[in-house]
Each structure stands twice: as structure tokens, then as C-alpha cells.
Amino acid sequence: MKYAALIDNEKFEIREGELRVKRNPIIKVTHVGVCGTDLGQWKEGSHHKDLVIGHEYSGIIVEPGTTGLFKEGDRVAGYTQNVFNEPCGHCENCLNEDFDNCTNRKVYTWKGGDYTHPGAYSQYTTWFPKSIYKLPDGIELDEAALIEPFTVGLHAVLLTEMKPDDKVLVLGGGIIGLAISEWLKVYGASEITVTEMNKEKIELIKSFGIVDHVVASDAKDIDEQLQTISQGGYDIVFDCTGIASAIDTGIKALKQEFKKKFTAVGLPHAPVSINYERIVLKEVILRGSKGHQFHEFRTVARMVADKKLDVKKYITTRIKLSEVQAGFEGLKARRGADVKAVIEID
Ligand SMILES: [Zn+2]
Ligand SMILES: [Zn+2]
Incomplete structure (x- = not known):
């Protein structure tokens, strides 16, 4: 062979x-x-x-x-x-x-x-x-x-226990970020914004029609853009980048109200240095999500087979x-x- x-x-x-x-x-x-x-x-x-x-x-x-x-x-x-x-x-x-x-x-x-x-x-x-x-x-x-990357996305969304109508920001428009977006849609997120660095991919993501907004992650005014789009901040942020600047952007973009959620999915290649103070002051609920479980694998396969997930x-x-x-x-x-x-x- x-x-x-x-x-x-x-x-x-x-x-x-x-x-x-x-x-x-x-x-x-x-x-x-x-x-x-x-x-x-x-x-x-x-x-x-x-x-x-x-x-x-x-x-x-x-x-x-x-x-x-x-x-x-x-x-x-x-x-x-x-x-x-x-x-x-x-x-x-x-x-x-x-x-x-x-x-x-x-x-x-x-x-x-x-x-x-x-x-x-x-x-x-x-x-x-x-x-x-x-x-x-x-x-x-x-x-x-x-199936596997979509299982990673499902696992992160299930762990986060979102509420229908939550406004969600996904940092990083790779396959995991897009898989998370698909599941957010399934579970009733009211608005999904994705950040992405690659210009060509930004257009591609828009063409899939799953997310509501795609923002260039290197835009100088990204904080303002995210505040405008979300009209005052997000309920949940998923990070799929593991990059400090993106993580800071995400924490900043959470609503000022307390107990908003930040789920870390992207694995950093080295220790990241972030603005920790904001996590304390906003009482951010921070959690990690790694991999998936077998029953989630079955769920994804079944949803694809039943044409509920493209x-x-x-x-x-x-x-x-x-x-x-x-x-x-x-x-x-x-x-x-x-x-x-x-x-x-x-
Ligand atoms: Zn063996
Ligand atoms: Zn993999």
C-alpha cells in the first residue's frame, strides 16, 4: 500500500x-x-x-x-x-x-x-x-x-450552555469557528458574528449564509465595529484562535453586564498574556473546551445523514x-x- x-x-x-x-x-x-x-x-x-x-x-x-x-x-x-x-x-x-x-x-x-x-x-x-x-x-x-471538527464545535456549544437569543461572537473563521456557528444556529443564537483575518475567506464565509456578520480581525476599529454590530456587546464569545490580541478583543466585546461567558477552544502555541483585569471586573465566566465525546460524534453523523447539517x-x-x-x-x-x-x- x-x-x-x-x-x-x-x-x-x-x-x-x-x-x-x-x-x-x-x-x-x-x-x-x-x-x-x-x-x-x-x-x-x-x-x-x-x-x-x-x-x-x-x-x-x-x-x-x-x-x-x-x-x-x-x-x-x-x-x-x-x-x-x-x-x-x-x-x-x-x-x-x-x-x-x-x-x-x-x-x-x-x-x-x-x-x-x-x-x-x-x-x-x-x-x-x-x-x-x-x-x-x-x-x-x-x-x-x-464529522470530527463538527463534533469539536458541538462539544464547545453544549459546554457553554447558551440561551436562545444569545448574541454570540466567534473569534476565528476556520472550520472549528464555522462548526461552532452552525451549532449556534441550531441552538437558536439570535445573532452570530465571526472575526477572520484572511480577506478571501471573509467573502467565502459570507457566501455560506450561516453567520450574520463577518469582521476583519485586523481592522483598526474592530472594538467599535463589534460594539456597533452587537448594539452593546455579546452574551457569549468563543475563541478559536488561541491568540492573545483576539482573546482581548473578545473579552472587551462581552456585554458590560456581569456573568457573560467566554469559551476557549483554540489551543495557543505558547502562554498567552491577556488583560486579566477585565475578566475580574466583568465577572466573566471563563471555561475551556477540548475535543469531544463519543455521543457527540454520533449526533453529528446522524444530523448530516438526515440532511439537517450541510x-x-x-x-x-x-x-x-x-x-x-x-x-x-x-x-x-x-x-x-x-x-x-x-x-x-x-
Ligand atoms: Zn497495541
Ligand atoms: Zn483534527
């Missing part, structure tokens, strides 16, 4: 190799979403030599394994965490049938894969059997590769696995203009 391995900073190499597994099902990967963390690992490829990344995938079972959970031809998506604490079936100990000493038991996919922990930038992959989700009819395989429009870029290197160079050159890139396994 062919797979893409990281070999150096910003460098993939397409290789030919074998997937060795015991017990687990083998999945023929059809689609894999390019996550922000994938781009980060590609940029720092010299630290991830030989790594096979890719965790937002969908595909078809070609070898059901011995668990009895699957049959050949089942359409599936990978749930990205080993929530059921299963042995992986593909580390050195599992290959020797010493499943009790599996070295991957507590490993989460967002770390990417390696030879013992295969990622999905590959023609075939495998995963913890109970964490492979059988897709309902009605959801297409490319859509299924977007995720397909967010696939703005398609890249063939054999051209993944050029594809990633393109993503870098467009500096965030893409909403979601999906790799099609050829």
Missing part, C-alpha cells in the same frame, strides 16, 4: 509499505480531513520523522478482523480517541498477541500515527475497533471526514494522496483561505 510519511520540515514522502495488524479491522481509507494539527506537524516534520498523520478519516472495511463488530464493506469513520481503553492490535506487543501490554492503549490519535500507530494519510489504516464508527446511510464518505459546503479544497506534498504547499501559500481541505485517497 501507499502512504505519506513525514521526512523533514514541510516534506512528505510517498512510500510503499505494509500495514501489520492482528485482530483489528483493516480500513481502506477513502477520505481524510486536513486538520490544523496536521499542518503544524508537517511544518515541523523533522521532529516527526517517519510519522504517518491523519485522524479525521472515513473509509470502508476490507478485513473485518475478529471482533465481530464489522463486516466487509461497512462504511466507517474513525473516532479519534481510544475512549474504551482497548488494545490497538498493531503495536509490537499486540503483534505478539500480548494484548494486555499494548503500548498504545492510552494514545490519542491527534498525536498522529507512527509505525505502531497508523495514521490515515495512507491507502489503508486501522484503529481501536470500538472507536471505529459505523456510518448511517445517507452520509457520504467525504462528509464523514468532517458540512459538504465547507470542503473548499480536495487533494489527492499522491499529490499531498504539492497540496500542502498550496495550503501554506493560501495562508488560511481554505476552509477545509480533504485528501482523497487514490
Whole structure:
């Protein structure tokens, strides 16, 4: 089989190799979403030599394994965490049938894969059997590769316990910010404003018709713009950037009334320095949101299958696995203009 391995900073190499597994099902990967963390690992490829990344995938079972959970031809998506604490079936100990000493038991996919922990930038992959989700009819395989980011959005919105009619500001118009916006709509937000840096993407976001206002995050008068749009401030802010200046803008944009909510979703790359005083004076309810839960994964898949959630429009870029290197160079050159890139396994 062919797979893409990281070999150096910003460098993939397409290789030919074998997937060795015991017990687990083998999945023929059809689609894999390019996550922000994938781009980060590609940029720092010299630290991830030989790594096979890719965790937002969908595909078809070609070898059901011995668990009895699957049959050949089942359409599936990978749930990205080993929530059921299963042995992986593909580390050195599992290959020797010493499943009790599996070295991957507590490993989460967002770390990417390696030879013992295969990622999905590959023609075939495998995963913890109970964490492979059988897709309902009605959801297409490319859509299924977007379940994960929409689950991250759902998790953040559920944790925040918004009230219908809340006015909401979302900092960062990437796929997570837009997924949050979709769920805000579902749960009845009265007004959604998104901030975004990339000019081209601002127009794209407007064209989706989901959010009410899109504001350039580098606008000099952003604070005034947000006050005018919200007519006195927001009830809730979601941060999907992890950037100090954006976070400060968000806290400033909350209503002066007490107990407004700020939910931190974007992971900063380094400690951030923010205006803490405002959090105290406004009695801001600050909380973090990380990842998702299995039942949320099911909810997203069901909503897409029932045509209540249109995720397909967010696939703005398609890249063939054999051209993944050029594809990633393109993503870098467009500096965030893409909403979601999906790799099609050829
Ligand atoms: Zn991801
Ligand atoms: Zn194992």
C-alpha cells in the first residue's frame, strides 16, 4: 500500500509499505480531513520523522478482523480517541498477541500515527475497533471526514450552555469557528458574528449564509465595529484562535453586564498574556473546551445523514494522496483561505 510519511520540515514522502495488524479491522481509507494539527506537524516534520498523520478519516472495511463488530464493506469513520481503553492490535506487543501490554492503549490519535500507530494519510489504516464508527446511510464518505471538527464545535456549544437569543461572537473563521456557528444556529443564537483575518475567506464565509456578520480581525476599529454590530456587546464569545490580541478583543466585546461567558477552544502555541483585569471586573465566566465525546460524534453523523447539517459546503479544497506534498504547499501559500481541505485517497 501507499502512504505519506513525514521526512523533514514541510516534506512528505510517498512510500510503499505494509500495514501489520492482528485482530483489528483493516480500513481502506477513502477520505481524510486536513486538520490544523496536521499542518503544524508537517511544518515541523523533522521532529516527526517517519510519522504517518491523519485522524479525521472515513473509509470502508476490507478485513473485518475478529471482533465481530464489522463486516466487509461497512462504511466507517474513525473516532479519534481510544475512549474504551482497548488494545490497538498493531503495536509490537499486540503483534505478539500480548494484548494486555499494548503500548498504545492510552494514545490519542491527534498525536498522529507512527509505525505502531497508523495514521490515515495512507491507502489503508486501522484503529481501536470500538472507536471505529459505523456510518448511517445517507452520509457520504467525504462528509464523514468532517464529522470530527463538527463534533469539536458541538462539544464547545453544549459546554457553554447558551440561551436562545444569545448574541454570540466567534473569534476565528476556520472550520472549528464555522462548526461552532452552525451549532449556534441550531441552538437558536439570535445573532452570530465571526472575526477572520484572511480577506478571501471573509467573502467565502459570507457566501455560506450561516453567520450574520463577518469582521476583519485586523481592522483598526474592530472594538467599535463589534460594539456597533452587537448594539452593546455579546452574551457569549468563543475563541478559536488561541491568540492573545483576539482573546482581548473578545473579552472587551462581552456585554458590560456581569456573568457573560467566554469559551476557549483554540489551543495557543505558547502562554498567552491577556488583560486579566477585565475578566475580574466583568465577572466573566471563563471555561475551556477540548475535543469531544463519543455521543457527540454520533449526533453529528446522524444530523448530516438526515440532511439537517450541510458540512459538504465547507470542503473548499480536495487533494489527492499522491499529490499531498504539492497540496500542502498550496495550503501554506493560501495562508488560511481554505476552509477545509480533504485528501482523497487514490
Ligand atoms: Zn483534527
Ligand atoms: Zn497495541
